[in-house]
Amino acid sequence: MTSEPSLKFPPASLPESTDKLRSEVRKFLLKSQTELGWTPRSNFMSTFSAEFSKSIGEMGWLGLTWPKKYGGQEKSALERFVVTEELLAAGAPVAAHWVAERQSGPLLIKYGTEEQREQILPKIAKGECYFSIGMSEPDSGSDLASIRTRAKKSPNNWTINGTKVWTSNAHINHWMILLARTEQPSENRHAGMSQFLIDLKNDDIIINPIPNMLGHHEFNEVVFNETAIPLDRIIGKEGNGWQQVTAELAYERSGPERFLSTYNVLLELINSAKNKNDGEIDRTIGKLTAQLVSLRTMSISIAGMLERGENPDVAAAVVKDTGNEFERQVIELTRKALPLEPTLNGNNIEKYESMMAELIMQLPSFSFRGGTPEIMRGIIARGLGVR
Ligand SMILES: Cc1cc2nc3c(=O)[nH]c(=O)nc-3n(C[C@H](O)[C@H](O)[C@H](O)COP(=O)(O)OP(=O)(O)OC[C@H]3O[C@@H](n4cnc5c(N)ncnc54)[C@H](O)[C@@H]3O)c2cc1C
Known part of the structure; x- marks a missing residue:
């Protein structure tokens, strides 16, 4: 339609x-x-x-x-x-x-x-x-409407059952905003969900680490097994979770963090070119800088929309998708221009070789976090009226 x-x-x-x-x-x-x-x-x-x-x-x-x-x-x-x-x-x-x-x-x-x-x-x-995001589940990432975590209301509390996954920093943060089903799934897949405040330090939950590709503990699995929380921990209106979570995602996708994750590498490239007089490196810097300036202009436009209370979700999807592609290009083109062997080197992250090695291991996750390219492009297609 x-x-x-x-x-x-x-x-x-x-x-x-x-x-x-x-x-x-x-x-x-x-x-x-x-x-x-x-x-x-x-x-x-x-x-x-x-x-x-x-x-x-x-x-x-x-x-x-x-x-x-x-x-x-x-x-x-x-x-x-x-x-x-x-x-x-x-x-x-x-x-x-x-x-x-x-x-x-x-x-x-x-x-x-x-x-x-x-x-x-x-x-x-x-x-x-500090807060965590409790959206993704083992079989529900992109298709968030298919979540199965349930919150059941009784006169005294909400009882939660289910598992969240990829929950960044749940082991060190204070709260999580949980998206859960408060009604059985119906024909309207977006109906019957609600958001809750989960006290990560005190509620009866299990937090299991999931090491990332670097072996670092940032992700977690968070398990709810008959977890009881007070009635007043619901956020907003019961059943309004989808609308609320969509508004939250627009904030998540629209900022400059979606194109500045590889900025240090771009700076390395620019610094390396100073006394080289290498046309190929200069052209690469020109190309990347032009892209960065465009992305920044679009991101400032979104900040303007937020300021006026407008909904920037389609524009945010464009910045997120093109921003992640820009981050990938910074790594690829810089590797060609400065062909030093990337080496994981403990905490010596300031060194170009270790900065590059760490980013190569993290890069695949940049386009996944906050929504994958295919999902962003679906949102853009709908925004353009072609889907
Ligand atoms: C660094 C990082 C931090 C994260 N932190 C959090 C967090 O704190 N809290 C949280 O809730 N989640 C978090 N996530 C999860 C993230 O939001 C999900 O990884 C993301 O939504 C994708 O879901 P998935 O991993 O289940 O992949 P899937 O949804 O299984 O997707 C797998 C592949 O299939 C493609 N695909 C799926 N559906 C379609 C479709 N309809 N059409 C075309 N292609 C499709 C996707 O684009 C992708 O390429 C984090 C992820 C990363 C990488």
């Missing part, structure tokens, strides 16, 4: 006032690197540092767009874009607060109860409270 095309990138630019903010963030990050001793990392989900997240919270740069009464600063989405972009470009250790600030907090602002907001949002804004 075709529908009205809804793919658009309305022009938006960063106001001049953001220049001051940008230089403040840069200055802070340089100082923080020396004081906290972190090493720039390419993939934004690579390094979890509660110390760093708290220091960003102290600067007032988490929950920047949120109401002041919840610990926010009531600034614009364009200002948030600048902070986000600088954190990623510096390769700062942002994994602790990232999901909570990007999507869980905004979800609670939109759908949570006043008690939930008051309890949780100020802690996220302080960089002290």
